[in-house]
Amino acid sequence: MQPELKIVVSNEAAAPQPPPAPPEQVEMPFAVVNGEPVTQLPRDLYIPPQALEVFLEAFEGPLDLLLYLIRRQNLDVLDIPLAEITRQYMKYIELMQDLQLELAGEYLVMAATLAEIKSRMLLPRAAAVDDAEEDPRAELVRRLQEYERFKRAAENLDALPRLERDVWSASAVLTDRKVVRLVPPVTLQEMIIAFRDVVARSEMFAHHHVQREPLSVRARMTDIVASLGGGGFVDFVQLFRPEEGRMGVAVTFIAILELVREGLIDIVQQEPFAPLHVRAAAARQLTADAPDPESRQ
Amino acid sequence: MSDAYRRNVVEAALLAAGRSLQLSDLAQVFTLEERPSDAQLLATLEELAALYADRALELAHTASGWRVQVRSDYATQIARLWPERPARYSRALLETLALIAYRQPITRGEIEQVRGVAVNPNIIKTLLERNWIRVIGTRDVPGRPEVLGTTAEFLDYFGLQKLEQLPPLAELRALAEFNLQLELADPSTAQLADGTSDG
């Protein structure tokens, strides 16, 4: 005629109840279990029946319940009066079973563990104890301590100033949030491949003969044209940078010749043997004495 | 570019974002010519913090960067803006979260070992949904259980820059260090149980 025992995992996601205050009720019969009034419970175990479930739900498992029993007596985990704590623990378990409360399996496992420790501690021991042999309580104490650390860590975590409870991110409204476009990235490789392809294609169609001046000459051509941007005459000699050495001078010279050939610059000499001057070909049209009919319109 | 201008832009950026910004995010708000160095930005942030000294605001440095926040001294007043109370988390959730935070990478089985009860799957689900924890891999043991760790968002939420700023864990003491009062066994057992501390 044993009450049926249901083993379930308690619903931990349910809203927690505040930890139970040590019960201080006066003794009175509170339940009839299996036809017998339950009056044998220790005074400090008494809990109104409707509150018992709530009380048990407040525990996060057998370790938590054990810690409660130990702390209630102002004892240290390292100082467990094992017999007494085991007795109290068993009372709770029996009570829960008698009242057919749903009980997590872990509580029963702990009950078995406590019983085992108790029996081991009751065994007579030899006077010369092997140092390697552990106190039977050691593993339990270790687990209780470890659990208690994290129980406290959880409390500390809960006490940290938390967003949306203790502090709030400050934010202001940004009304016209314009879309900012980032410029697309280009790799050197992409550009080089594009050049290779366009050259290959142009040779295929033979539309245009791509010149073969080295890049140093092309770069110098750009520099020279850009330096003549003002439109005025520049001394031919000033285009050369002697510090670049013979090679640099040669590059500049080829660049100037190429620019003349492409009609990008003019070289002017006022009279034989006079200094040479250079200007951008485009500047020619801007001078009044050499009007270009095309630029008039 | 004046310091005041830079400070204004940084403040506006932080408030427009409404969340933590990295120094690189802040730098990006400036044009290339105006762009301050990290050292300059830090100086600007310091200025901003000083500006908030007698206000309800403060500058917080968390895992994902810097943010402006309302001080906790004003929490009671500000909480009244929202009729519903802020979410309270169950002890089970907080204990699970604490284990993941302090013991990561950790499996569910390992959490259950310490807590002595099964981990409710809803708790893990809630923590994952809040983006406080994530699966960082699997352990190479039979069943290949998932290994959990915390995220930068977890640190942000609790106002921390890094895990090392979590409150320290209580120390474990060895059973032998304690003056055991054994009520059942004979006194010789009192000298046992060395090395029960696992640090």
Added chain:
Amino acid sequence: MSDAYRRNVVEAALLAAGRSLQLSDLAQVFTLEERPSDAQLLATLEELAALYADRALELAHTASGWRVQVRSDYATQIARLWPERPARYSRALLETLALIAYRQPITRGEIEQVRGVAVNPNIIKTLLERNWIRVIGTRDVPGRPEVLGTTAEFLDYFGLQKLEQLPPLAELRALAEFNLQLELADPSTAQLADGTSDG
């Protein structure tokens, strides 16, 4: 209750809300004993507005109440916090840029001759805006076409000290013979940034 305290609470409420609040919302944040009248709240809001006078922030009164917002002069700058993912340049743009780099100084007509198709004016515009190319002059032929060349910024962007560091054409031909499969953008996913189709 000091004015400064009231102003701090109002500011904190507006910034914590991050949206417009009515006077009644603001009043509700205070305890009954502290609760200011509407007139007092308006005075506080005015104080707050004055506080923002030399900041990038402003207090705005909209239909739904009062809010703190970023001044519109700073909006563009702050919007850089949320950049749109950059699009990719078209093949036509890259070829045009490559031709300007390798064959500079070059006119648009010459680019068209080599590529066999007209150059979309948007391409030149984009390249000019990016400051990668510049008009270095005009050629003295009918129509006086502009002559294009690359800039120092172009070299900087591609990590070059001088143009000669570009691989010469002969080398590129050799590469082509190996028929290298070089990673290029997948045209199906790329949105063309210069608004031109491939030429």
